[in-house]
Amino acid sequence: MQMRVRDGVLPIVVFTLAACVTNISAAAPIPIEVWRVGDDGLTVRLADALQNEVERNKQFVRATALDPQRIVIKINRNVAWASDGDRDSLQYDISVLKNDIVIADDIRGECLVDRLASCSKVVMRVVGERIATK
DSSP, X not given: OOOOOBTTBOOHHHHHHHHHHHHOOOOOOEEEEEEESOOSHHHHHHHHHXXXXXXXXXXXXXXXXXXXXXXXEXXXXXXXXXXXXXXXXXEEEEEEEETTEEEEEEEEEEEEGGGHHHHHHHHHHHHHHHHXXX
């Protein structure tokens, strides 16, 4: 299709298309900072796995303490640990804060210690859903 300018006016379709293209943009990544209260090895490993997921997932970006839009994911206490003989698991209790206000304090779950990367993906998906509803 060939478009012609008539009397100095471009067809409206060109302007409409240009407006659509310039308004298309990916959502800005959510700045996330991971905090932990516990200092035991499993709690530290879970915090590290969550931070790695923040850095891997394009929905999130690592935040700094000075970022006014940051969301804090806080592991509220040392993770609980259990063993069924063959495999070790941990139980976590996580809160999500925005501007020092708790927006979710009921993210709890259990995961296998040798699957912390998979566990952190699930936690971050839940965090993303909670942020979206606030």
